[in-house]
Each structure stands twice: as structure tokens, then as C-alpha cells.
Amino acid sequence: MIRLSYVSNSKVPLEAESIKPDLFIGKSNSEISKLPVFDGNRKCELGQFFSISGTMDDDFILIENDCANVKLIGSKMTRGKIEVLGNVGMHLGAGISGGSIVVRGSATDWVGAEMKGGTIEILGDAGHLIGAAYRGASVGMRGGNIIVHGNCGNEVGSHMRRGLIAIGKNVGDFVGMGMIAGTIITAGSVGIRAGAEMKRGTLVFLTEKPALLPTFRFSCNYDPSFLTIYFNKLKQFNFPLSTVNSPWSRYCGDLISIGLGEILCKA
Amino acid sequence: MISNSEAPSFIFQGVKIIDTFAEAFPITGTRVIVTAVSKEWAFIAANTATGHASSVIGCDTEAGIERELSPEETPDGRPGFSLLFFAFSKDSLQKAIVARVGQSILTCPTTACYNGVAIDPLRSIQIGGMLRFFGDGYQTSKLLDGKRYWRIPVMDGEFVCEDKFGTVKGVAGGNILILGTTQNLALQAASRGVAAARKVPDVILPFPGGVVRSGSKVGSKYKKLKASTNEAYCPTLRAISNSQLDANVSAVYEIVIDGFSREAVEAAMKNALFAACGEGVECISAGNYGGKLGPVHIRLSSLIS
Numbered sequence: 001m002i003r004l005s006y007v008s009n010s011k012v013p014l015e016a017e018s019i020k021p022d023l024f025i026g027k028s029n030s031e032i033s034k035l036p037v038f039d040g041n042r043k044c045e046l047g048q049f050f051s052i053s054g055t056m057d058d059d060f061i062l063i064e065n066d067c068a069n070v071k072l073i074g075s076k077m078t079r080g081k082i083e084v085l086g087n088v089g090m091h092l093g094a095g096i097s098g099g100s101i102v103v104r105g106s107a108t109d110w111v112g113a114e115m116k117g118g119t120i121e122i123l124g125d126a127g128h129l130i131g132a133a134y135r136g137a138s139v140g141m142r143g144g145n146i147i148v149h150g151n152c153g154n155e156v157g158s159h160m161r162r163g164l165i166a167i168g169k170n171v172g173d174f175v176g177m178g179m180i181a182g183t184i185i186t187a188g189s190v191g192i193r194a195g196a197e198m199k200r201g202t203l204v205f206l207t208e209k210p211a212l213l214p215t216f217r218f219s220c221n222y223d224p225s226f227l228t229i230y231f232n233k234l235k236q237f238n239f240p241l242s243t244v245n246s247p248w249s250r251y252c253g254d255l256i257s258i259g260l261g262e263i264l265c266k267a
Numbered sequence: 268m269i270s271n272s273e274a275p276s277f278i279f280q281g282v283k284i285i286d287t288f289a290e291a292f293p294i295t296g297t298r299v300i301v302t303a304v305s306k307e308w309a310f311i312a313a314n315t316a317t318g319h320a321s322s323v324i325g326c327d328t329e330a331g332i333e334r335e336l337s338p339e340e341t342p343d344g345r346p347g348f349s350l351l352f353f354a355f356s357k358d359s360l361q362k363a364i365v366a367r368v369g370q371s372i373l374t375c376p377t378t379a380c381y382n383g384v385a386i387d388p389l390r391s392i393q394i395g396g397m398l399r400f401f402g403d404g405y406q407t408s409k410l411l412d413g414k415r416y417w418r419i420p421v422m423d424g425e426f427v428c429e430d431k432f433g434t435v436k437g438v439a440g441g442n443i444l445i446l447g448t449t450q451n452l453a454l455q456a457a458s459r460g461v462a463a464a465r466k467v468p469d470v471i472l473p474f475p476g477g478v479v480r481s482g483s484k485v486g487s488k489y490k491k492l493k494a495s496t497n498e499a500y501c502p503t504l505r506a507i508s509n510s511q512l513d514a515n516v517s518a519v520y521e522i523v524i525d526g527f528s529r530e531a532v533e534a535a536m537k538n539a540l541f542a543a544c545g546e547g548v549e550c551i552s553a554g555n556y557g558g559k560l561g562p563v564h565i566r567l568s569s570l571i572s
Contacts, residue, residue, distance in 0.1 A: 183411075224418075229411060
């Protein structure tokens with residue numbers, strides 16, 4: 001395990017795209033300290049902002065201290081594990097295709113944006129646009145899992161194509177907006193316009209039915225057996241499932257799109 | 268032909284054991300997990316899907332129920348059964364299971380169907396991915412941890428079926444022959460043997476109740492037939508055939524075992540043999556065809572030693 005301790009007091013966001021096992025493996029600590037980061041628009045070295053100890057012998061990076069100002073940690077990683085003991089900044093794990101990231105604090109916007117695989121778990125809250133497509137892109141998250149134990153902001157899973165997003169508490173507006181496929185499960189309250197323009201995919205609300213768009217139409221009350229497979233997966237993360245109960249109400253939509261998406265909530 | 272009375276033998280638990288071997292053969296197999304809202308409906312689906320599947324001589328597959336599964340053991344937390352299917356090739360196995368799941372499990376109320384074998388991409392077969400077309404465009408799928416589950420809308424909700432199933436190279440045709448002094452005592456011995464064999468994981472006994480009364484030989488006097496009755500073990504033909512039976516044998520039952528490995532088949536044969544020994548059992552032998560059928564030879568003496 002290699003240990004990075006954030007030691008900077010800079011108010012300028014640090015873009016640390018190089019913090020990922022892919023770039024650390026096979027390098028000495030002095031080589032790792034020379035990896036590039038951007039302090040604002042100024043190219044710097046990782047070692048100027050982090051003290052580095054331990055060895056990269058098991059694909060595991062441990063990050064200490066509050067990194068709320070550090071962006072792009074673990075972005076595009078393909079392997080290994082990153083654990084952050086404090087908060088993290090924007091674009092955590094954006095575009096990752098493998099490995100896992102655990103954040104013991106909170107994250108902000110764009111967590112797992114356009115990710116393709118792997119797992120991101122956040123024990124605190126997260127911001128807006130979790131697993132979403134970047135502006136101008138047509139497809140968001142394409143695989144993997146994002147588990148947020150706390151609250152999330154707006155546009156979670158926007159234009160996601162595949163994968164699982166689970167939110168332990170409340171989620172903001174436009175969850176699953178423009179969703180192409182995939183699954184979003186929320187355990188708390190849901191903001192307005194859930195599933196707007198979704199084509200396919202599944203939104204599962206473990207609480208009472210929120211106000212849905214009029215372009216979602218009730219189909220039936222039933223017991224979808226596939227949900228148990230997802231709930232068993234979430235139990236691995238100690239996800240709050242105490243409110244899970246059948247039967248479920250199924251609403252099809254969004255009918256202004258092709259209408260093959262579904263919202264499942266307690267009947 | 269040497270009759271059982273003249274063949275090399277030894278005594279085990281008071282029963283004569285012919286020193287011969289069961290002639291088994293390699294086969295491709297898979298495990299299907301079927302679940303439903305209740306154990307009763309899961310059993311109906313399991314039993315129907317494994318019907319008419321006793322022997323590849325005349326069926327598209329050899330199949331049977333391996334065991335009952337508790338809700339904690341199934342992917343969707345409902346009662347279920349694990350079924351094993353065997354066929355000569357991966358392609359024929361896929362064809363048989365698609366037909367059987369499609370006609371006997373998809374059609375059965377509340378059921379779902381899951382893979383029960385680790386998937387090697389080079390040896391997997393597609394089941395849900397073939398059945399999905401029944402959804403006529405309304406089917407959807409879920410991909411979780413590399414496994415794709417198809418959801419096909421049906422009149423009581425939806426049928427969930429895993430896309431791909433793994434296969435293994437197993438062994439079919441393990442067997443013992445129980446020669447009894449009466450039909451009743453021979454059947455009792457066979458039933459004991461079946462119950463004991465079924466305790467072994469990774470095996471099935473594909474014949475009705477696990478017991479065969481129509482042991483066969485390869486070929487026939489009729490050219491079209493691949494197999495025909497084994498007259499050497501038919502008591503009614505003792506007087507006019509090259510019989511293997513002593514005069515005090517009135518009935519013969521065979522227990523046939525298919526499994527995921529030679530070790531599993533051997534363990535089941537051993538359990539069956541040990542349990543079958545008892546009152547009214549004159550002799551225990553095994554079916555073989557002089558090595559013409561299969562390369563896996565399981566000697567009865569090796570089971571006891």
C-alpha cells in the first residue's frame with residue numbers, strides 16, 4: 001500500500017488525474033512524486049501537494065486528509081483500489097473502467113461520470129450529475145457500480161447507458177434524466193421530474209411513490225424477482241434496505257420518448 | 268458369454284459383487300436453477316423440464332433434479348431446485364435446454380431461471396439470450412457483475428432468465444445392476460440405492476425414480492434400432508437366451524448416474540451399491556459393453572476398496 005497525505009493549503013483546485021494505480025505501479029516513490037498535476041492551469045508535480053510513503057506493491061493507494069479541492073482522483077483507472085479517508089473533489093473516478101474507489105467522506109459533482117466499469121463507494125454525500133454524461137456527450141455511465149450512502153444532487157445518472165447507481169438517502173431533481181438503460185435505486189426522497197425523457201432503464205424508489213411526470217403511466221402492481229438480485233448485491237455494501245417490501249408498482253415511461261423505461265416504487 | 272454365476276466375484280455385506288466395471292462416457296453438462304413463488308410451483312417447473320430426458324439414446328438430453336434449494340441458496344431469494352442437463356455437445360445441450368426452458372419453465376407460473384455453473388466464455392451456452400425473442404421487442408435485460416438477466420413480459424408479470432449458462436465436461440452412464448430374488452425385494456434395494464446416490468452433489472439419476480428396468484444393449488436385430496433390450500438380464504428369457512442370471516433371480520434393476528465429474532459419479536455409485544446390499548439381493552453387477560461404448564471404466568471392486 002502506498003499512502004498519500006494531502007499537505008497543501010492552496011485554494012486553487014488541484015487536478016490530480018495521475019492519482020491512479022495504473023500510473024503508480026512499477027514506479028518508485030520519487031518517480032511517483034514527479035507525476036504531473038495541475039494547480040489551476042500551472043503544471044506541477046504530485047510531490048508538491050502530497051507526502052508519499054509506503055510502497056506500491058499491492059495496487060492499493062490510501063489518501064489521507066481533506067481532498068475536497070482535489071479533482072479527478074482515480075479518473076480513467078482500470079485496476080487496483082483507491083481509498084480516501086476524507087472528502088474528495090469533482091470528477092472522482094470519472095471514466096474508470098475497473099478497480100474500486102472508496103471514499104470515507106463526501107464527494108461533489110460528476111462522480112463516476114461516463115465510467116465504464118469498476119465500483120465507486122461513497123460513505124458520505126455526493127453532488128450533482130453522478131454517473132452522468134458530460135455536457136455535449138450523448139452517453140453517460142456505461143457500466144460498473146456507484147454506491148452513495150448519503151444524499152445526492154440533481155441529474156443523477158443522466159443519460160446513463162448501463163450499470164448501477166444506488167443512493168442511500170435523498171436524491172435531487174431529474175434523477176435518471178434521459179436514461180438510456182441501467183438501474184438507479186434510491187432509498188430516500190426523490191426530487192421532481194424523475195426519469196424525464198428516459199428511454200429504457202429502471203428507477204427503483206424504495207420509499208412511497210414520488211410525484212411523477214404525467215408522461216409515466218401506471219402498468220401494474222407485481223413482484224419483480226430480478227430486484228432481489230440487486231438487493232443482494234447492495235447488501236454487500238450495507239445499503240439500507242429495511243424499507244424493501246413487495247408488491248411494487250410499475251410505471252412505464254417516459255412516453256414522450258420511447259416509453260420502455262420503468263419506475264418501480266412501493267405499491 | 269460368462270454368466271454371473273461363473274464370473275469372477277467377491278462377497279460384500281453378504282451379497283455377491285461381480286468383479287466387473289460400469290462403462291461410462293464423457294458428456295457435456297450444465298446446471299439450471301429454477302425458482303418460483305413457492306416450492307410447489309418450482310417443483311412443477313423442475314419436474315416438467317426434466318421429463319422425457321432419461322437417455323440420449325432416445326431423448327435430446329439426459330436430465331434430472333439434483334436437489335431442492337432453500338431461498339437463501341437461490342439468486343432471487345425464492346424456493347428453487349437445481350437441475351442438471353447432459354448432452355453429447357455444447358450445441359445440442361443448448362438446443363435441448365432452450366426448448367425445455369421455453370416450453371416447461373417459461374410457461375409455468377411465477378418461475379425464473381438462472382445459471383448454476385461458473386462461466387467459461389469459450390464453453391458457455393446461450394439460454395435467456397435465445398428465449399428473449401418471445402418478448403417480441405418488449406424484453407429488457409439487466410447486466411449486473413458481468414451477468415445478463417433477460418426479463419420477458421408474461422401474463423403474470425415477467426419471466427427472468429439468465430443470458431448465458433456455463434458448461435462442464437462430465438461423465439454419463441455410471442451404473443450398477445441389482446439382481447434380486449423377487450421383484451419387490453429388488454425394487455426395495457434399488458430404491459435404497461437411489462436415495463443414497465442422490466445424497467451426492469453434482470449428480471443426477473435421469474431415469475424415472477432413478478431406476479431403470481429396461482437395461483439395453485448396443486444394437487438390435489432390427490437395423491434401425493441403436494439399442495434394444497438386454498436379453499441376458501431378462502428373467503423371462505433365461506431359458507432361451509445367453510442369460511447372465513442365476514435361476515433364483517427374478518428381477519433386475521439398474522441405477523444409472525450422470526455427473527459433473529468421474530469422482531462424483533463414483534461416489535454416487537458407491538453410495539448406491541452400499542445401500543442396495545440387503546435382503547433379497549442375490550448379486551450386484553454393472554453394465555458394460557466390453558469397452559465399445561465409452562472410455563470411462565469404473566470398477567465395482569474399486570468402489571469397495
